[in-house]
Amino acid sequence: MSLNKDLLVSSYDYNLPEHLIAKYPVTPRDSAKLLVYDRKKDKVIHTVFRNILDFVGDKRFIFNNTKVIKARIYGKKESGGKIELLLNRPFGDKYLVYIRGKVRVGTKLYFDKGLVAEVVELLEDGSRVVEFKLKTQNEMKNLEFLELVKILEEIGHVPLPPYIKREDEKIDESEYQSVFAKKEGAVAAPTASLHFTDELLKKIEKKAYLTLHVGAGTFKPVEVEDIREHKMHSEFFEIPKTTAEILDSDEEIVAVGTTSTRTIEYYARTKKLSGECDLFLNPLNPPIRVNHLLTNFHLPKSTLIMLVAAFIGREKTLKLYEEAIKNNYRFYSYGDAMLII
Secondary structure, three states: OOOOHHHEHHHHOOOOOHHHEOOOOOOOHHHOEEEEEEOOOOEEEEEEHHHOHHHHOOOEEEEEOEEEOOOEEEEEEOOOOEEEEEEEEEEOOEEEEEEEOOOOOOOEEEOHHHEEEEEEEEOOOOOEEEEEEEEOOOOEEEOOHHHHHHHHHHHOEOOOOOOOOOOOOHHHHHHOOOOOOOEEEEOOOOHHHHHOOHHHHHHOOOEEEEEEOOOHHHHOOOOOOEHHHOOOOOEEEEOOHHHHHHHHOOOOEEEEHHHHHHHHHHHHHHOOOEEEEOOOOEOOEOOOOOOEEEEEOOOOOOHHHHHHHHHHOHHHHHHHHHHHHHOOOOEOOOOOEEEEO
16 A cells, blocks of 8 residues: 555655855845745735735744854864864753764763763764863863853854855854744754844744754654654743743744744643754644744755645745745755745
C-alpha cells in the first residue's frame, strides 16, 4: 500500500534557483517583499513588508525575543591543528556543540581570551558534549552561561546558516538579529522577525513576547522518508504569564515566525510555561491556536516547510513557493516573507 503523499519527505521538495538564496539582507528591513495568502478568498497578494498592517493591523502579534549569540569560534587543539566549534545549547552544567575536526573524549580545544573546551562525550547524532573553562594564571575556572556569552561576544562569529555561503561580516552583527532581541541563547535567528524596524514595531498596538532559543537543530535535515518517524529536535522556551493569558483567550493572534508558532502550539497542548519544545507541526498535526502565520521561505524537505503545510496543506504550500520563485522572491534567512491570513 502506498503512503499518503503528505507523509513522504520527498513530497515537500521543490527546485530553487541558486540566485534566489539571499546572501545579504535588504535594507531597510521592511523593504523586503511580502507574499500575502488569504485562505478564505484563496487569493495571493504581492506587496512589501512595511504594508503588513494593512492585512492584520488590529490583531495581536506574538514575537520571539530570543537573542542570537556569537556561537561560532575558531581555535586549536593541543597538537596545533585548527578547529571550528559551533555552540548549540547548554546541557546541564555542560554544553552541546558541533565541532569541525576530529576529536576524542578528553581532547582539549584552545581559543582566544583563555577559553578552553574539553570534550567529555561524543553523541551519535554528531554533536559533542563539552565543558567550557577559563584559563587564568593560577587555575581553570568553570563558566556560567552568561560568562561564556560575554567571552563569545569578544571572540566569536555570527553563526550564519550553512546555505549563506560566505564568512560573517560586520553587517551581520546587527542585521542577523531582531530589533527586539533581548534574551541571549539562540544560535540561529528567528528570521521572520528580521523584517521589523523600530518604526514598524511602534505602529503595532497589540504585541506580546515569548522566548524560544533557536538551536542548530533547526537546520537538521529530515533523514527518514515517512515524516511520522522523524525525531524532532528540542529547544528551550519560556512564556511570560501575561503572554499565556493572551494565548488562553480567544483573541486572534499573528505568530511571528515558525519558532513563535511552535512555542504557542506547544503551550496550547501542554499549558507549560517553560521547558523543552519538541513539537513537530505538519499536515497530520495542524495548529490549534495560531490564527495567522508570518514566516520566511524555507528549505525543501525541511520541518519548516512542513509547518507551513500544516496551515494551508502541502499542495497549496508548494504552489505558493512556485509563485514566489516566479516573482523572484528571495529565500531563506535573509530572504522575503509570507503572511498567511
